[in-house]
Amino acid sequence: MTTDNSSNSPLIKVRGLCKAFTGIEALKNISVDIFQGDVAFIVGPSGSGKSTFLRCLNRLEEPTGGSIFFDGEDICDKTCNIDLHRQKMGMVFQQFNLFPHLTVMRNLTIGPMKLQNKTKEEAEAKADALLKRVGLSDRRDAYPNQLSGGQKQRIAICRSLCMNPEVMLFDEPTSALDPEMVGEVLNVMRELANEKMTMVVVTHEMGFAREVANRVFFMADGEILEENAPVAFFDHPQNERLRSFLRSVL
Amino acid sequence: MSDLVNSFYQNFIEKDRYQYLLDGLKNTLIVTFFAVLIGIAIGFILAIIRSTYDNTKKLKILNFFANVYLTVIRGTPVVLQLLITYFVIFASVNISKLLVAIIAFGINSGAYVAEIIRSGINSIDRGQFEAGRSLGFSYAQTMIYFILPQALKNVLPALGNEFVVLLKETSVAGYIALQDLTKGADIIRSQTYSAFMPLVMAAAIYLVMVIAFDYLIKRLERRLRSSDH
Ligand SMILES: Nc1ncnc2c1ncn2[C@@H]1O[C@H](COP(=O)(O)OP(=O)(O)O)[C@@H](O)[C@H]1O
Ligand SMILES: [Mg+2]
Numbered sequence: 001m002t003t004d005n006s007s008n009s010p011l012i013k014v015r016g017l018c019k020a021f022t023g024i025e026a027l028k029n030i031s032v033d034i035f036q037g038d039v040a041f042i043v044g045p046s047g048s049g050k051s052t053f054l055r056c057l058n059r060l061e062e063p064t065g066g067s068i069f070f071d072g073e074d075i076c077d078k079t080c081n082i083d084l085h086r087q088k089m090g091m092v093f094q095q096f097n098l099f100p101h102l103t104v105m106r107n108l109t110i111g112p113m114k115l116q117n118k119t120k121e122e123a124e125a126k127a128d129a130l131l132k133r134v135g136l137s138d139r140r141d142a143y144p145n146q147l148s149g150g151q152k153q154r155i156a157i158c159r160s161l162c163m164n165p166e167v168m169l170f171d172e173p174t175s176a177l178d179p180e181m182v183g184e185v186l187n188v189m190r191e192l193a194n195e196k197m198t199m200v201v202v203t204h205e206m207g208f209a210r211e212v213a214n215r216v217f218f219m220a221d222g223e224i225l226e227e228n229a230p231v232a233f234f235d236h237p238q239n240e241r242l243r244s245f246l247r248s249v250l
Numbered sequence: 251m252s253d254l255v256n257s258f259y260q261n262f263i264e265k266d267r268y269q270y271l272l273d274g275l276k277n278t279l280i281v282t283f284f285a286v287l288i289g290i291a292i293g294f295i296l297a298i299i300r301s302t303y304d305n306t307k308k309l310k311i312l313n314f315f316a317n318v319y320l321t322v323i324r325g326t327p328v329v330l331q332l333l334i335t336y337f338v339i340f341a342s343v344n345i346s347k348l349l350v351a352i353i354a355f356g357i358n359s360g361a362y363v364a365e366i367i368r369s370g371i372n373s374i375d376r377g378q379f380e381a382g383r384s385l386g387f388s389y390a391q392t393m394i395y396f397i398l399p400q401a402l403k404n405v406l407p408a409l410g411n412e413f414v415v416l417l418k419e420t421s422v423a424g425y426i427a428l429q430d431l432t433k434g435a436d437i438i439r440s441q442t443y444s445a446f447m448p449l450v451m452a453a454a455i456y457l458v459m460v461i462a463f464d465y466l467i468k469r470l471e472r473r474l475r476s477s478d479h
Contacts, residue, residue, distance in 0.1 A: 060380055087386035097381035101399050110395060111385045163385060 011036045011071065011167060011198055012057060018065030019052050019222075026052040028222040029066070034167070037196045041209040041230075044219035045245060050202040053219065054169050057200065058082075058089045071166070087115055090160025094172040096152040098144035104131070104155055105140045108162045116163070123162070130158040134188050150181030154188055167198040174205060206249055210234050218242045261447040267438050271448075274434025275455060281351045281430065282417045288356025289416070293363025296320070298393065300364070301371045305379075306389070316364070323361035329422045331358055336426040347428040351420065359416050366408045370401030403474050410467035414460050421456075431455060 010033035019027040026049045034040055042050050055061040057068060059075060059082050067074050075085050099107050108127035112118040118126075131137045134154040144152055153173055160168060170189065174182040186208050193199060193212045203209060209216055209230060216233040218226040218241075226239040234250075237243045262268040296316045303313035323331065335354040336347070374397050382392030402409075424433035435452035439445050 058384055060384060083383075083386045083388050085386075086384055089384075091380075091384040093377060093381065095375075095377050097375075097377035099378065099381065099396055101396075101403065111387070114391065114395065115386050159385070 008035055009072070010034055010069075011038075012200075013069040014057075014066070015069075016066035017053070017056060017063055017068065019049075019056055019061055020064045026222050027056065027063075030222075030224055031066075032217070032224065032227075034198065034200060036166075036198055038215060039193045039197075039199045039213050040201070040215045040217065041213040042200065042202045042217045042219055043204070043206065043209060043245075044217075048219045049222040050219050051171050052222075054091075054171050054200060054202055057169060058086050058091060060091075083115075087111075087163050088166045090157075090163060090165035090168040092153070092156055092160060092168065092170045092173045094175050096144075096149070096156045096176070098152055098156055098159070100144050102143075103140070104136070104142050104144070104147075107144070107155060108159050111159070111163050127158065127162055130161055131155075133191075134158060135184075148181060149177045150184045153177065153181075153185045157185075157188055157192075161192075167200065168192065170199065170201040170203070172202055172204065174203065204249065206234065206246075218245065220245070257444055257447045261438055261442050261444060262451070267441065270429070270434035270437050271431065271451065271455070272434075274429055274431035274452075277348060277351075277423070277429060278417070278420055278431040280348060281355060281420045281423060281428075282413070284352040285355035285359055285416060285420070286413055288352065289359025289363045289412075292357065292360025293367055296360065296364035297367035297371060300368050301393075302389070320361050320364060323358055324365075328355070328358050328419055329425055332422060333425055347423075347426050350426060351423045351428050351430075355416060355420055358419075359412065362412050362415075363409065366405050366412060367401065369408075370405035371397055373404050374400050406467065406471055406474065410464065414463060417459060417463070418456060 012032075012034040014030055014032045014034075017027055017030040018025070030053060042053065044050055052061055056063045057070075059068075063076055067076050069075070070085055070089070073080055073085070075082060098104075099110075102110065105124065105127055108130070109118075109120065109123035112123040112126065113120065128137065128140065131140055134157070136151060136154060136158075139147060139151060139155075144155070147155065157168075157173075173189070174185050177185065182205070186205065189199070189201070189208075190212055201209070201213075210233075211230075213230045216228060216230050217224050218233070218237075218239065220241050226233070226237065226242050228238075233242075234246065237246055262271070296319070299309050299312045299316045303309050332351065332354040335357075336350045340350055378396050378400065379392055382396045383389070387395065420430055421432035423430040424436065427433075429437070431452050435448040438448035442448070
């Protein structure tokens, strides 16, 4: 599945992105365009900067250099209202990070109600529709600690979707799950991709990347060493480090 | 046995001496109650300043003064803080002793409450903060909706304990001749020359209040826990 987006302007335009922690350059001069409808997967060895890259996109990490344009606006600019942009960039974490003191329903509605002035009825209608889609309507009044890992992650995805984001960022969404629960989360993500949701996904699920992605990136040592459509990426890797990485994981 | 009854009569009934205890108890409760309110207010503000500085390096100057305050208050005896408040700070002002005690104990308590709340904030997983921010909540909103509710729940026992400590600490209010429960008992002792009955009675009243308060806190804790399985 490849798409030609070159005529559109990118939804996210990253130019010369750098991030240094004390003693380590986690990102070295990264430039990428993410287009509307892209399902971009990022793979690479642990510690290569995948999470840091994703977290720079919504400025959970403060970049130390370069610029990130989202909807044409430089979100690294100090005058931009990052909170508004974050509403349009859903993020799903490895550890779910649901709010344990709130019910599932409240987890889903607090954002739209407090930040987007939705009424309780509007927010709950949207939340109920999403819960139905992921098959968790019966858990709407449960607290997060009463849910399995797979259920928590599906709720976490719904929580982001409730904000009507333009892009969804996933940081190893299935890495903390027992194997039998991985599938239920991947199914939800697959559906999202089919609906042309723009997604940037960090994962170790190579089979899933190959199946769902339209673009796959290989990161190592804070750099993107290769980008390609999934079939070419996995069947004809060019970069030597990517070849040895794929040999070690497949 | 009749000795005890006699002593009880002499210390509490005769000349309505129980009034010393009642008035004292009233003052002790007033000072504790309002000092607790001030302590919570100060503690909250300081904890937020310190956590904000730790997380974002903002509020640098406020954080500096917060640290000075915490160091001084926690590093000096509360009796001296009370005496200094009364005889130095408010020396030339005509102000009720009750108010001085409320201010002094409130300021004292604020330092301890601040540390308790800060430890509660620190106990919350960083992912909670990131989840709030990633949805688009501001720093303050994330604190209010997600971090503080969980933090306060975690530190409820420690806060309860702080208020028990405060209730008992107000017993030094007699140093500025404020007639609290302890001072009331001591006045009776000085009139009847019997120490056992008034002092033990005052101690028993403190004890009952502390036990009752502990019970209330435990119940509240259970209630809060039941909403968080
Ligand atoms: N908060 C941080 N402070 C210091 N170093 C960090 C921090 N976060 C990540 N790093 C370092 O940056 C590098 C990239 O980390 P990360 O983006 O988490 O890699 P990945 O997600 O690909 O496993 C690693 O060397 C990691 O140790
Ligand atoms: Mg990572």
